[in-house]
Amino acid sequence: MDSTEEENSKRHWSLEDFEIGKPLGRGKFGRVYVARELKSKFVVALKVIFKEQIDKYRIRDQLKREMEIQSNLRHPNILRLYGWFHDAERVFLILEYAHNGELYKELRKKGHLTEKQAATYMLSLTKALAYCHEKHVIHRDIKPENLLLDHEGRLKIADFGWSVQSSSKRHTMCGTLDYLAPEMVESKAHDFAVDNWTLGILCYEFLYGAPPFEAESQADTFKRIMKVDLTFPSTPCVSLDAKNLISRLLVKDSSRRLSLQKIMEHPWIIKNADLMVICK
Secondary structure, three states, X not given: XXXXXXXXXXXXXOHHHEEEEEEEEEOOOEEEEEEEEOOOOOEEEEEEEEHHHHHHOOOHHHHHHHHHHHHOOOOOOEOOEXXXXXXXXXXXXXXXXXXXXXXXXHHHXXXXXXXXXXXXXXXXXXXXXXXXXXXXEEOOOOOHHHEEEOOOOOEEEOOOOOOEEOOOOEOOOOOOHHHOOHHHHOOOOEOOHHHHHHHHHHHHHHHHOOOOOOOOOHHHHHHHHHHOOOOOOOOOOOOHHHHHHHHHHOOOOHHHOOOHHHHHOOHHHHHHOOHHHHOO
């Protein structure tokens, strides 16, 4: 699809252009299928969203924003949105197909990742977010369910449903409970640094198998986030360098969180990240 990208972006697609294969997953608003574009035989993921659901949950503006943002991003660690079309009942998004599915499933299967795997994913994520931030895009919902792996095991940020393009501070509380930054929990203005916080949460979850502030109730999770009640279990055994990186990201004062550039230069990343996977 890339060779005739400009032509494709202007093309008027319809369901007749695709052969629909197996379902890949389902979300709150619709389903995702593997599909093949009939003319080029190019394999894609087709996300089907029902207009009834769009109206019911009042997500028309959110969906429009997601489509506009994602279709303009070009980075090896960001899932491509090639185009979209609709019929009377549904909206269809034509997405890059990530053969190995959700990182969440890999994490659940293994329990936790090795430091090499975790650092490789962290570097990929950091590079992708640095690219987003340069374009004034804050993602606001980085979590394992929104990270996909392609056939080479390369990480792709997939869901831009809560993302926003803005250079000013925002006030909307959005995202997923365990990954929310303190400023969001406290309904304060937030900026790009919410993504840096989430990288700290993810790094912890990659290495320990669960997010750091998990608790019995939503209220208790909120309290732990606001206090930055961070503890490191004795098992699995995790290096001091990894703990140092996590501790420097999970800082309540957003201006003091480690910058994306400093994450890339951190000794733990330099020592462990597999550049062969990242540079493919």
